[in-house]
Amino acid sequence: MGNAVVGIIIISDDSHPCFLDSTGMMSLPDSSAQRPVGYLQESFPESAAQDQLPSLLQSGAQTVYCGFDPTADSLHVGNLLAIIGLLHFRKAGHHVLAVLGGATAQIGDPSGKTSERERLSADVVEANTRSIRDSVQRIFTNHELYFHDSSRKLGTVTVLNNLSWYKDRNAVGFLSEVGRYFRMGTMLSRHSVQSRLRSADGMSLTEFTYQVFQAYDFYHLNQTYGCKIQLGGTDQLGNLMSGHEFIHKVSGEEVFGLTVPLVTSSVGDKLGKTAGNAMWLNRDRTSPFDLYQFFLRQPDASVEGYLKLFTFLPLAEVERLMEQQREDPGKRLAHKRLAAEVTKLVHGKEGLDSAKRYRMVSEGAVWINHRRTDNPEQVLVPKHHILSNGLTLLRVGKRNYYIIKWLSF
Ligand SMILES: N[C@@H](Cc1ccc(O)cc1)C(=O)O
CATH class of the missing domain: 3.40.50.620 (HUPs)
Structure with missing residues (x-):
């Protein structure tokens, strides 16, 4: 058996999984909510792809x-x-x-x-x-x-x-x-x-x-x-x-x-295992912030495919995002959405919020004691950031100022 895609299964949003052939043709008339994404690479036995399996699923x-x-x-x-x-x-x-x-x-x-x-x-x-x-x-x-x-x-x-x-x-x-x-x-x-x-x-x-x-x-x-x-x-x-x-x-x-x-990256590495640095799903190994950044950094050429594979967004939504991305590539809207959807699936809403908070840091929108910082690992390190009066001055973005009073330092 070669590596050809012998059948692509589509598991639709309407509880009626349907089967696609290798050209991506769908067998159910209502295709609006479905995702012809080439999700399944191969099926075994090969002959089952076209009939036994779809009828079993239906x-x-x-x-x-x-x-x-x-x-x-x-x-x-x-x-x-x-x-x-x-x-x-x-x-x-x-x-x-x-x-x-x-x-x-x-x-x-x-x-x-x-x-x-x-x-x-x-x-x-x-x-x-x-x-x-x-x-x-x-x-x-x-x-x-x-x-x-x-x-x-x-x-x-x-x-x-x-x-x-x-x-x-x-x-x-x-x-x-x-x-x-x-x-x-x-x-x-x-x-x-x-x-x-x-x-x-x-x-x-x-x-x-x-x-x-x-x-x-x-x-x-x-x-x-x-x-x-x-x-x-x-x-x-x-x-x-x-x-x-x-x-x-x-x-x-x-x-x-x-x-x-x-899934391989555009240079052929196994996704998430580049240079021995695996992207883990447990947050104590790879923080939500790092997972978010990993997807944010994916090359433009991969993002549409990854949106289809790694998110549950309807295809029309993926197309809309890609359209917006083409109009203004600098905004990286598609990348941001991909990163957000995956982080939320793996780490929940709280994980996504924490990844975004840190994103502000890495974009340089955080000042500690009047110094701009862009390294999330170095935010509020007690030894460095507590002034002699026991305070830390924090500024997030243009207008949000905070004074942190440390109870013990
Ligand atoms: N062999 C699989 C894991 C696996 C283990 C037990 C099973 O029954 C099925 C799959 C892998 O390495 O990815």
Whole structure:
């Protein structure tokens, strides 16, 4: 299977998801609220793109899942697109499962990695899982609060940890029951395996078995929640295929895998991972201000695409913004809107407000003790900014003066 877009799913605002073909043609007559954004890159099986999947989605509320391995204590901007994918499904009335890989993070997914990552202890994974669970839940709540039209019924959200269905299993039972459905030839043919086998370090048995666990997760969710659709980044295609084949062999049921595109910057870097500086979704790693600035700084050529992918703005609104941007590019209205929408989704209204407050600082609209400052990291550092009389003079913009009286200094 190549990288061609084989089908683009549109999850409309009116609870009637419809399917697009690769030319972007929509199959539902009322297109006003829909977003032909090329959201889903590939579907598996490929043939399902045109008919089985659209009819499944239109037959009633489905359960869709996406997994995230807690290999760090925060997700990053690259994961956001998959979360937004789940949110689109939810918006269209489908139920979504966000699976945190408390078990799979201990195995380590070789997909898209050039070398094996260091083993993570169960304790570290558990702490990471807690932190990621909080932020994923916050994003779902922010979406509900700020981006959802309450007249429409949202699907449910369930956050799960795959450790819960592995912790009581033993290795002998698992291999004896599940392992025999997996054929070595097929497993070896996966791109993630092939590329690693060719590398100098090769691949451990632990990593090699990763696809079995992700396939079993899909099976478990299919049995427990009737889940028939798994969403993942493009590097997940092999794991999605393993799940599809496994479920088909065990139960004869047809399930589907969908991938969201890997977003790269205009110079081809993975978005948010430039020069090793990941843009994290947890605010103690990347502040709302830095996240806001990151989107504000995106090149002009990317902003329209990002507005479609990372925000829930109706397409007509995106077009209007781009029109205004073309009329007065210096105002960077489209960038500001993009930055605001993403910051609000990730950090809520309070996070956005704090990002904007700091923006005033970085634009040089803040004076401390008559000195203009433009570094948000250096605003009100007690050692530097408290005058000998225990006061600090603060000016924000042209007219807002404040006297801060410090109770202890
Ligand atoms: N393998 C996925 C995460 C994942 C984990 C468990 C799953 O069941 C599904 C997906 C990734 O690395 O992005």
